[in-house]
Amino acid sequence: MKVPVESFDEGRITLSVGSVARLQINRPEKCNAMSASMWSALSEACHRITESAQVRAVVLSGAGGHFCSGADISEFADAYVSEQSAERYNDAYCSVEAQIRDLGVPVIAEVRGACFGGGLGLALSADFRFADATARIAVTASKLGIAYSAEDCARIMEKIGAVRAKDMLFSARTIEAEEALRWGLVDRLVDPERLFDVVDTYANELAARSRASLKAMKLIINSIAKPDASLCKRLRPTYSQLFQGPDLAEGSKAFLEKREPRFV
Incomplete structure (x- = not known):
């Protein structure tokens, strides 16, 4: 029986x-870059999952050849025009990540192509990351003149340690699929033509387990591994202040003009 598809934000989610x-x-023409309205739509979709007694596992993916290239940088001029708008935008993004982490069922990120910035944040919010050989992972904050949040940095460090996290975040270099597997950024690497079936098989295997058991164990593990909330709160100004700085204006302009940024 064909499962009906519900659309949010004009089908972008x-x-x-x-x-x-x-x-x-579902925004393949933009490599699934997330607009402000898409963060809201993704949040609404997560609410639907939470309300459903039918769902026992979730697969998070991107349409076309990419998982998610991160936030839509063309919106940054409006999103970060003031401290208040910047806080609203960043809070919306962080809230969606938290919703995905807190879903009471297992979540598998099915990663193809670009998994950049906010897209990596979404993937790291899932319980598992299954990728194919086309997967490429990067956080380009240092090219944009901004920082990755304390919570996202903590989750990267949990996977790859402090030195590799510094390498990845400072350089903004792209981590190819094989290296991502060695480092632990992805959990399984599968041939591109098999990725859907491998993810589907595993998701259905998890769906057949005790829902109550998986929910309890997910809560226990996530609670133990959760970043220090008070420390993240103290670090928030260090992260937030950059969104009002001159480097973001140059970094986002350089990205849109497809050139290297020229920071002072």
Whole structure:
């Protein structure tokens, strides 16, 4: 039986609800870059999953050849025009990550192509990351004149340690699929033509387990591994102040003009 697909934000986020729910970012013409309205739509889709008694596992993916290239940089001029608008935008992004982490069922990120910036934040919010050989992972904050949040930095460090996290975040270099697997940024690497089936098989295997058991164990593990909330709160100004700085204006302009930034 074909599962009906629900659309959010004019179809840029889609959701099919079954024992395995498929949650998809659907903006392939922009490599699935997330607009402000898409963060809200993704949040709404997560609410639908939470409300469903049918869902026992979730697969998070991107349409076309990419998972998610991060936030839509063309919106940055408006999103970060003031401290208040910057806080609203960053809070919306962080809130969606938290929703995905807190879903009471297992979440698998199915990663193809670009998994950059905010896209990596979404992937790290899932319980597992299954990727194919086309996967490329990067955080380009240092090219944009901004920082990655304390919470996201903590999750990267949990996977790869402090030195590799510094390498990745300072250089903004792209981590190819094989290196991402060696480092632990992805959990399984699968041939491109097999990725959907491998993810689907594993998701259905998890869906057949005790929902109550998985929910309890997920809560226990996530609670133990959770970053220090008070420390992240103290570090928030260090992260937030950069969104009002001159480097972001130059970094985002350089990105849109497809050139290297020239920071003072």
